[in-house]
Amino acid sequence: MKIAIIGVGNLGLSIAKGILNSNGTTSLYLTKRNLEEIREYDTHEIVTLTTDNREAVKNSDILILAVQPSQLEELLNNFKDLLTEDHVIISTITGYSIENMEEILGSNHNIIRSMPNTAISVGQSMTCICSNKKGEAKLELAKSIFNQMGHSMVIPENQMQAATVICASGIAFWMRLIRATTQGAIQLGFDAKEAQELAMHTCSGAANLLIESSSHPEEEIDKVTTPKGCTIQGLNEMEHQGLSSSLIQGIVASYNKISRIKENQL
Ligand SMILES: NC(=O)C1=CN([C@@H]2O[C@H](COP(=O)(O)OP(=O)(O)OC[C@H]3O[C@@H](n4cnc5c(N)ncnc54)[C@H](OP(=O)(O)O)[C@@H]3O)[C@@H](O)[C@H]2O)C=CC1
Ligand SMILES: O=C(O)[C@@H]1CCC=N1
Incomplete structure (x- = not known):
């Protein structure tokens, strides 16, 4: 699996730690605008640090989005032309619906909405997930990723706020x-x-x-x-x-x- 975490802050870094402690990832792109705080991750063999989200998208199959809600629209507009039907886009963004994402990206992409927690850094997250219609085929893949870092549950999107x-x-x-x-x-x-x-x-x-x-x-x-x-x-x-x-x-x-x-x- 080639994974990119776009927006490596509190949650993104927790997910990165969880991924680095689990198996199956061959390439991990970590992006943020200021890389200083995550420089130490440069030493990992599979990790590439970059401020260039487009580079990360081009070189990854699974994109985990972990920016603040107000930053998401600009982010998606920045790289949506690079997205293929094979990309799996996993949002962790609070309050940002699948419909909102489809308005920007269209419905022909695998969109997963997830709600992990920071215990993902130690492989103990309870993560809830749901998807758009196309993404249903990728729910098992998403579950297998999150199950390596804790426990996951597929829920209807209308329970995402409660989760x-x-x-x-x-x-x-x-x-x-x-x-x-x-x-x-x-x-x-x-x-x-x-x-x-x-x-x-x-x-x-x-x-x-x-x-x-x-x-x-x-x-x-x-x-x-x-x-x-x-x-x-x-x-x-x-x-x-x-x-x-x-x-x-x-x-x-x-x-x-x-x-x-x-x-x-x-
Ligand atoms: N914290 C938590 O426990 C949980 C958070 N969430 C959700 O996860 C998301 C992230 O939350 P949290 O980690 O707390 O927030 P942070 O502010 O800690 O992290 C967001 C990161 O995104 C980076 N960023 C901002 N703009 C860009 C950009 N254009 N390209 C690349 N990186 C960018 C920022 O770094 P820089 O400024 O250097 O670019 C920052 O480190 C939120 O939407 C939140 O709702 C969901 C579940 C739990
Ligand atoms: O406190 C918040 O609003 C965000 C969502 C879940 C965790 N942090």
Whole structure:
């Protein structure tokens, strides 16, 4: 596979790291206007750094677009004459619909819309994908790329905004929960480094328990909550203080924000 990541910022670089840690890519073009921040990637055998998006498009089969939403239209207009029917165009751009992209590129291209998260850099992204009509034939290819860097799910495009909140913003939400747990552990006497280690591995263990056992969270909670014990005492206090409710309200607030932002004008 010859891949180009167009717009190597926070997400683009995370994807680049994920690709470099996985197999199957023979050529990886990384583009941005100022290459200084990614100079160190020049040393990788398969990597070419360039400010020239047209060069990257000409030399790649799969184009992963990771610029800011306001930068996408100009970007597509810059290289659309080079696109062939074989290119697979994978957008990661928030709020930019397939219809918006087809208005610029036409419908005769394989267009995949994706929503990964920054854990893609360590091969652990939850990535949601959908496609235009022509791109349906390339969905399996897109899935195989993202599955090498975590887990993927094909969803209808009208759920993409919700997936953005749960999966992409979700990284920030879970980080804050891990941070809060860390602060609790420090208050109980662990030093900061130990506290974070305890919090993040417990979080990872809880998620993996569900992934590997396919059980329901409440089933696992029942196994931990000894009658009259400390776990149920703490859990109930958290709920009295609104833990589940505040998480749900935060998710809905995030969704309301993303829904209010007019497509194309993020
Ligand atoms: N951050 C996240 O966790 C997630 C982000 N997204 C989406 O991914 C996209 C990127 O987000 P994020 O990485 O945070 O944004 P950044 O601003 O960090 O990255 C965008 C990059 O694009 C580069 N760029 C801008 N214009 C061009 C151009 N014409 N040609 C080549 N490169 C260009 C910029 O570098 P330079 O200025 O040097 O050109 C910059 O590094 C957004 O659309 C966002 O909605 C989706 C899911 C998660
Ligand atoms: O916060 C944002 O708006 C973008 C979309 C998902 C992650 N970052």
